[in-house]
Amino acid sequence: MDLELSEEQRLIVETVRKFVRNEIAPLEADLDPDATELEPIDFERLVAQTKEMGFYGLDIPAAYGGPDIDIVTRTLMAIEMAQHRAGLYTPCYGVFGGAGLAQLFEANDDQKERYLFPTLRGERHGFFGLTEPSGGSDPARAIQTVAVKDGDDWVLNGSKIFISEADRADYGIVFARTDAAKGRAGITCFLIDAGMPGFHVRRVVHTLRSTHYATELQFEDLRVPAGNVLGEVNKGFAIANDRLSRQRIPYSAGCIGVATKAQEMAIAYAKQRETFGDLLATRQGVQWMIVDNEIDIRTSRWLTLAAADKARRGVPFRTEAAMCKLVATEAGGRVVDRAMQIHGGYGMTKDLPLERWYREIRIRRIGEGPSEVQRLIMARDLLGGSFH
């Protein structure tokens, strides 16, 4: 067991840190505080740089042209990549490229040609449609969208809510009930094109996130060819679950990144701001906030790296992923909150990134499964399957 970074990891972390500080953060000075995109000219320039560094398409498996960096190192990189104003939800404004929807790697060859490869080339964008108005914590029971077989097609009717950026997507992964009697064993995953008749984006739902659009979707006799079933009929829920577990590690890393930067800012400010004739850093009330921040950050960091290490070794990591998600999202919120308190009135302004992190990190205790659901997952693993 080695808690130190390897020499290679140290160099990679240092390179990403410099990139964020020298290339990304300065651009934010001229961007709207709620921006989620760079100017195209800056975006292209920085993509060329990440390609040059060999870091482009980080999460793409090596077999598909990714840079073959293990998940522990990618987690360390994700912690660095979040350390700027838009970093929680748009780390480095996407200049490191993305792998798209992880489920597509399970697609058949024809589906990979139509969806996966264009996504990896940045030509097509997909959404992930699981949550419904009837509930997202327990989708296996809550899903009411139905798909009925009709000849060679499936016909979908139902709705989805909170689906991120489906209004801008070319296609989506949608989960629907194909066997009413079977609960989680009666859900199938479909690939839907945004242009298919019967697919409607009913409205945009505004949330705490900056310039981001969650959407409500409606499917009305939406006809989907059988060739667009992803995986096997009635086995879609396993696809959703696997994705959610894996996603919890980078989700946690983003919160740790933001918390780390907030702590750095809080320490610097406490060392230069005077009240009542002395520096804030001399006040025990402030010192304790800084110490509590550090405990929150380190706890989150080690739990998240432990989850990543298990994922890297190919051993089960569901409990670890749930634990790091729960701890990092809640601890990150506390750290940002304390950093704002130390900054006083300046902490409330859009001159600093704290207010944006404060808003956006609140979603993290709900998104990808609320804290209570993470506890439920861990309880099932600890107590055994029969106690739920």
Ligand SMILES: Cc1cc2nc3c(=O)[nH]c(=O)nc-3n(C[C@H](O)[C@H](O)[C@H](O)COP(=O)(O)OP(=O)(O)OC[C@H]3O[C@@H](n4cnc5c(N)ncnc54)[C@H](O)[C@@H]3O)c2cc1C
């Ligand atoms: C900005 C944003 C973007 C999103 N993007 C997507 C997306 O792209 N795709 C997608 O499919 N979904 C997306 N979601 C949906 C998100 O995953 C759900 O909101 C989340 O899973 C919770 O579902 P719910 O809102 O229906 O809450 P519910 O399931 O109704 O639960 C409400 C609350 O009850 C509590 N609770 C639930 N179960 C238990 C329990 N067993 N014990 C104790 N307490 C419990 C929790 O506190 C929970 O927050 C997004 C949500 C937001 C806010």
